[in-house]
Amino acid sequence: MNSDVTIRPVERHRAALNDDARAAMNAKNLLLLIYLRWIAVVGQIATIIVVHFYFGIALPLPEMLCVIGFLVTLNIVSLHRRAHSQDRSGAAVFMELLLDVAALTAQLYLSGGATNPFVSLYLLQVILGAVLLEAWATWTIVAVTAGCFIWLTQAYRPISGLHSGMHRNHAGGMFDLHIQGMFLCFLLAAVLLVWFINRINANLRERDARLTQLEHQAFEEEHIMRLGLLASGAAHELGTPLATLTVILSDWDKVDTIRNDRTLSLDLREVQSQLKRCKEIVSGILLSSGQARGEDARRETIGKFLDRTISEWGERRKPGQLEYRNNLAEDLPIVSDTVFRQMLGNVLDNAVEASPHWVGVQVDSEGDDVVIAVHDRGTGFPECMLTGIGVPYCSSKDRDGSGLGLFLVVNVLRKIGGSTVATNRPEGGATVTLRFPVSALRLEAA
Template sequence: MLPPAGRDQMLERSSNRPDDGRTPPQAFGELAVTLQSQADARSELIGAAPTDDETNRKNMALLIQLRWTAVVGQIVTIGGVHFWLGIPLPLERMGAVIGALVLLNVSSLVWVRHRAAISSNELLVALMLDVAALTAQLYLSGGATNPFTSLFLLQVTLGAVLLDARSTWSLVALTCASFVWLTLAYRPLDLPPNPISEAYSLTVAGMLLGFVLNAVLLVVFVTRINRNLRERDAHLAALRQHAAEQDHIVRMGLLASGAAHELGTPLASLSVILSDWRRMPDLAADQELAEDLAEMETSLQRCKSIVTGILVSAGEARGEGSSPTTVTAFVTALVDEWRNARSARTLYFVNTFGEDVAIASDVALKQVIFNVLDNAYEVSRDWVELLAEREGDNLVLSISDRGPGFAPEMLAQLGKPYHSSKGRAGGGLGLFLVVNVVRKLGGSVTAENHRKRGATVRLTLPLATLAIGGSFDA
């Protein structure tokens, strides 16, 4: 035992050691601001994701397809009425309207291809042009008496699905005004001199054809529009989920980095004390006590390396977390370190990677692999296997165990926070971090159960991402 005076002197020396000028709370506060600003930037990026523009682009393509359908339908209908039914129509002027629609469609295809973004107002203009073309054709073929006036409802329905309320009502006003105008100004149809009953039957047949055409087009195009909207909603939901996961990462980063800063002070104090104890003659003479002090110093150095690793992962010690190495050297050193730290000799390492590749070691990746190995070791103390292999341009690490395997719901929610097979609150964060770190490296994580017992977690990592300078030599 040291006398009180000696302990006080050593504690005073440890408290007066040089530092970087920031207290741990100050450094923690600065880190909190940095991480929060990164989270805000991600939120703004997600909020500005071009989901609406992509949906509007798909819907504009549907309107262009509908216009082609209208062109074909008008050609068939005009030809049938003029040549088959013998009802004369102004083919030149009606053909000019069809030509205008074709020109509009070709121009729209070129315009959409070079347009950076498509707004709802532009969808409204497209629908209004279609209403104008329909009005022109109805004007030339009987006006409001033409049974195909029901096609106005198709435009209104599409507007109600695609546009906001204000734009939809604008389209409703245009169609109503067009219909009223067609009751006052139109070119009458020169029907052949037939009995009233036959004229009536032609009107009914036209109404039936218009109804069927309306129904078919509505089902086809509204269904496809709804599919576009569902895809947009699914994309937004995925973005929100990603934002929530990023928020979890930020909070855990704050907690881990703050704890690392706070632990720095007592660890440094302990390091100074142990160093002074080992230089004291009375303690150095006791062989058993000297061995205990050496073991304590080794454990203390491991704690300091863990704290340093946390700070490196947080980006606060750039240049200390990466060093040039190779795939084989990196994985072999990782296996040795894991075995020594956990006194575990049940980890079997198999390397079938083949020709070695130069990469940069990464502290975060090492912690990720440690996490998966720890999970496997926790449920399978007698056997854990790490297989390193190459698949194309990817490094694949497979960690297998003989534990109970993953529950079906765990496999379905792999990588989601707070979904754990260990049955404790707050569990599941390990695999959540594994999935997110590997995803940041451009890789993927999969898990599967074995037929009899055990499970395998596969980490697929692009060699181009791990390579020094962003490229690698095969």
């Protein structure tokens, strides 16, 4: 993990998010086509068994079983490509539908052509194309299925016994083989269409919800980028006055009147200490934004990194009591990160502001995740913050600019695959739980 949070230009990022959502939608649609193809395989096998063995109508079994074998092979290949290929384009769905049309045409050719009542299953392919594909691809499916229908009126393998059976049972109405076939085809197409379109609508709703979430994330990252630019500019501008103050304070330190006055001397030391802290903060901002050169990121273990970070914070903020427990099962090597250290400091700062007399920190490991729980004994979070933690400028503090700390925490953790949860403690106070995969900070990821 780099020490800076890289943010792509917002418009390009949003376009990439839309492409990702569209690709995910196509992947789910391909999976639905695979399910339908399995249903078609089972349905064709059942139909062949009934027609050939129950009604005694001779069918070209070897050829029809070859077509079924082709569909099974196509499904296996499709499942493999879906698991290992990055191709999630609409063209893949288009090709799958064309292959389904080809398989249906082959089966109809072997079983009576256009006289087969299942010829109307072409409409199923057309409707699926209209739902899943762009206009040009849908019209291509229409043209292909229409051409196949016309061809099947002239070229097909007749089925012996079918027409005689139809004439013999003509008076039977619904018991006529052809009418029965038409009814079964209608029922099958209706059931499959209702099921498929309901699943498509569910996928569309899920995609819309995902796009809304991604748009919100893009907006937050745009906000972070602007904050980073403002912070970087402010750090540059603060460099000169801080250097000037350092020189002035050094001169004052040499004045006998100040050196001989214990109170003034102590005050001067405190001002110099705070000035040094301000310079460290400015240097950290410039280093994190890549505008200053520093030493390579420090390599240490996750336990030592957390121990050092929390110890330094405790010396700087001096809470009444800092209760710290490190229960990590394994102390893995990582590359310590300035942004991550500042993020943890934001959470601790919020805790000590809410509860100056006591702050509790507990570190645990759950699988590959590190879980850091920061407790305080303050007034707790208002309900609006519990449901929307990380919303910028949403804070219980009554001052301008509040709420950015948790906003940055949520986004930094999300960037490395982590999460942030805020809860109120039953005994009073609040807990902020940070969870992240330690692999995001490991030495190999540097």
